Amino acid sequence: MKQYDAQIAIIGAGIVGIATAYYVKKVNPDVSVLLLDNGVPMALTSAQSGENYRNWWPHPIMTAFTDRSIDLMEEIARETDNLINMNRRGYALTTRSESTETLMQELDYGYSQLPGSEIRTHNSNASHAYLPPVKPDWQTAPSGVDVINDQALISKIFPSYDPSINTVVHIRRAGAISAQPMGQYMMQHFKSVAGRFLNAEVTGIDTGDGFTLHTADNSTIKTQKVVNAAGPFLQQIAEMISTTLPVQNTLQQKIAFEDTSNTIPRNMPFSIDLDAQHIDWTEEERQLLTESADHHWLTQQMPGSIHCRPEGGDNGTWLKLGWAFNNTASDISRTPVLMDTFPEIVLRGAARLNPSLKHYYLQMPTSMHHYGGYYTLTDENWPLIGQTDVEGMYVAGAMSGFGTMAACAAGELCALHLLEAELPHYAQALSPQRYQNPTLMAELTALSQKGIL
Numbered sequence: 001m002k003q004y005d006a007q008i009a010i011i012g013a014g015i016v017g018i019a020t021a022y023y024v025k026k027v028n029p030d031v032s033v034l035l036l037d038n039g040v041p042m043a044l045t046s047a048q049s050g051e052n053y054r055n056w057w058p059h060p061i062m063t064a065f066t067d068r069s070i071d072l073m074e075e076i077a078r079e080t081d082n083l084i085n086m087n088r089r090g091y092a093l094t095t096r097s098e099s100t101e102t103l104m105q106e107l108d109y110g111y112s113q114l115p116g117s118e119i120r121t122h123n124s125n126a127s128h129a130y131l132p133p134v135k136p137d138w139q140t141a142p143s144g145v146d147v148i149n150d151q152a153l154i155s156k157i158f159p160s161y162d163p164s165i166n167t168v169v170h171i172r173r174a175g176a177i178s179a180q181p182m183g184q185y186m187m188q189h190f191k192s193v194a195g196r197f198l199n200a201e202v203t204g205i206d207t208g209d210g211f212t213l214h215t216a217d218n219s220t221i222k223t224q225k226v227v228n229a230a231g232p233f234l235q236q237i238a239e240m241i242s243t244t245l246p247v248q249n250t251l252q253q254k255i256a257f258e259d260t261s262n263t264i265p266r267n268m269p270f271s272i273d274l275d276a277q278h279i280d281w282t283e284e285e286r287q288l289l290t291e292s293a294d295h296h297w298l299t300q301q302m303p304g305s306i307h308c309r310p311e312g313g314d315n316g317t318w319l320k321l322g323w324a325f326n327n328t329a330s331d332i333s334r335t336p337v338l339m340d341t342f343p344e345i346v347l348r349g350a351a352r353l354n355p356s357l358k359h360y361y362l363q364m365p366t367s368m369h370h371y372g373g374y375y376t377l378t379d380e381n382w383p384l385i386g387q388t389d390v391e392g393m394y395v396a397g398a399m400s401g402f403g404t405m406a407a408c409a410a411g412e413l414c415a416l417h418l419l420e421a422e423l424p425h426y427a428q429a430l431s432p433q434r435y436q437n438p439t440l441m442a443e444l445t446a447l448s449q450k451g452i453l
């Protein structure tokens with residue numbers, strides 16, 4: 001049995017716990033911090049991420065928060081000669097709908113408080129002003145948003161898209177990074193300034209004169225402040241001090257495979273089909289599915305937001321496809337059971353925007369990798385960062401499908417709370433105290449979409 005002391009103990013060495021540890025030490029290297037995990041750092045949810053980032057959100061608070069995170073990721077990219085493989089070809093939101101009024105209103109509102117976030121519209125008369133996503137380099141990519149309403153221009157820039165697409169909204173401050181080297185970099189820095197990592201499972205927490213954490217191997221940790229950064233296990237940690245957090249877990253999946261037949265141009269941005277759809281089954285398949293009690297739902301209308309992007313850079317050959325259609329909360333497991341039909345579902349769904357993917361209907365490439373993890377999320381899909389109802393107990397989590405892109409800003413924000421430093425304007429709204437603000441909560445409940453991708 002060992003005993004440890006630290007001013008701050010952080011439970012969870014996923015990307016969020018690591019970023020919190022990193023920014024605490026960046027702001028004040030003299031604070032003693034112990035980071036705990038019962039597994040390998042970055043190996044749970046953080047290893048399942050699609051690694052996409054964007055500053056596009058339906059609400060200006062989340063826009064400001066993720067935009068700040070992108071500033072911080074760019075800082076790391078600059079410091080490390082882009083060890084984190086940051087690129088920036090944007091997010092392309094596509095729709096067949098001719099009436100994009102709601103989409104445009106959400107866009108205007110989401111970006112309304114972000115300086116320099118120009119929204120440019122391109123139709124056949126003004127198409128010359130549009131800068132195509134030719135290069136992956138994040139430093140030279142445009143900012144703001146381009147809205148393209150001209151089908152001829154859409155086909156020219158995005159040749160793999162189905163010709164039925166009427167509008168593309170191209171979010172320019174968006175792209176992908178590599179999360180594992182980012183986590184490693186922050187961890188190395190944390191250790192280099194006397195940050196400590198302990199491989200141990202927290203099994204209990206006593207309160208009174210600070211906190212005493214108990215671990216499965218009978219060690220104890222005495223600390224003044226605890227951060228719950230346990231990802232899908234947030235609730236279990238909260239229950240150790242007889243509290244609860246307003247979070248649930250939904251299982252989400254992705255596939256990655258080698259695009260052996262070059263069906264998708266390598267310079268295609270992360271592309272999202274916003275429209276709801278009926279999956280493209282053959283009549284025979286549809287009949288069989290209709291007759292199956294378990295699979296009947298696959299013949300019904302499916303939600304939009306299926307996405308596809310090239311993975312591995314311009315010289316790579318892989319693709320990633322994802323579709324976060326599952327909104328049923330589930331119990332959690334460190335090794336979740338994936339839906340064996342998911343690869344087929346996501347491939348057919350994605351082929352609606354990129355019909356060239358139909359090439360793989362008959363035979364999926366043998367390299368196909370099917371993986372998944374939990375979105376730990378609140379009803380409004382905003383994170384929980386800050387002190388909880390229990391003094392000295394903090395939370396940094398509920399990072400849903402945006403935890404990789406928002407980890408740096410979340411870690412920085414949690415560090416500022418812990419060190420009682422000046423907080424950014426979005427701090428209160430992202431803290432557990434937002435539930436005491438009925439005006440904000442009513443606004444969030446009324447939003448037609450919550451930014452879940």
Ligand SMILES: Cc1cc2nc3c(=O)[nH]c(=O)nc-3n(C[C@H](O)[C@H](O)[C@H](O)COP(=O)(O)OP(=O)(O)OC[C@H]3O[C@@H](n4cnc5c(N)ncnc54)[C@H](O)[C@@H]3O)c2cc1C
Binds near residue numbers: 201203
């Ligand atoms: C399929 C999928 C795709 C995604 N795609 C994207 C994307 O494109 N972009 C994006 O930004 N985000 C994406 N995300 C979301 C992102 O991956 C998560 O939000 C993020 O990884 C959460 O990090 P975390 O540190 O909160 O949790 P985790 O990575 O789960 O880390 C929590 C850690 O806590 C540890 N722990 C738990 N309980 C204990 C205990 N009792 N004692 C000690 N340690 C404990 C665990 O071992 C774990 O290491 C995706 C998620 C999924 C599932």
